[in-house]
Amino acid sequence: MKHWIAGLAAATAMLVPLTGVQARPETQRPTIILVHGAFAESGSWNGVIAQLRRDGYTVIAASNPLRGVASDAASVAGVANAVKGPVVLVGHSYGGPVIGEAAAHAHTVKALVYVAAFAADVGESAFALTGRFPGATLGAALAPPVVLPDGTRDLYIQQDKFAKQFAADVPAPQAALMAATQRPVAEAALNEKALTASWKTIPSWFIYGSADLNIPPAAHAFMAKRAAARKTIVITGASHVVMTSNPKAVAALIEDAARAQ
Secondary structure, eight states: OHHHHHHHHHHHHHHHHHHHHHHOGGGSOOEEEEEOOTTOOGGGGHHHHHHHHHTTOOEEEEOOOOSOHHHHHHHHHHHHHTSSSOEEEEEETTHHHHHHHHGGGOSOEEEEEEESOOOOOTTOOHHHHHHTSTTOOHHHHBOOOEEOTTSOEEEOBOHHHHHHHHOTTSOHHHHHHHHHTOOOEEHHHHHOOOSOOGGGTSOEEEEEETTOSSSOHHHHHHHHHHTTOSEEEEETTOOSOHHHHOHHHHHHHHHHHHHOO
16 A cells, blocks of 8 residues: 555656646747727738748737827736736837837737837827828828817828828728728827836837828837847838738737847
């Protein structure tokens, strides 16, 4: 009997470290959480999602409320904290400041990927970063603000200007659908200053188009350099919705971030 108990204890001792190794969070493939920006919606990621799923990743395209950086970040952080295991946060455009703030309140974010996105420092807003460099033409493409019952103002891009301004390298029929389904952003959200710059402590990756008319390419280059990005990719001729027009390149960069140690 004593020999049997001793043998069982030895076997158990051998199994415990093996089980522990398999359960270590860093060995898990991370979940990818995609956060759309202003004037877009979750479907703008469809091509990227398809590629990531083919490659075996679990993907969540979070619905960004587009009401304000802090409140939107709380929503995204809630999604991230509901995921078991590591997470890669990916933000497009205004979604950049949102993931930067959300990462500070999420437990297992291992990487940040900025897709034609703002990587705001503390005290910076999306509008302020855009105005720091020449080349943005969004202002002239906006429709008159829609005033809501609470007095806040929603911004849309005029549908007849949407394709040229936002999605010039997307097929015309698809760009027309994107114009009709665009999500408005609260004007105050684009002026809200970032409270956290998580790219200072979490590794970051950047990808953007050389023909972006919403955020000047010079602004993208500045933000990527300031963040000491692990990798920066510039897609020649790509518009602001580089994830829609070049989903394979965007998915490849996200996977690079997901695999990084």
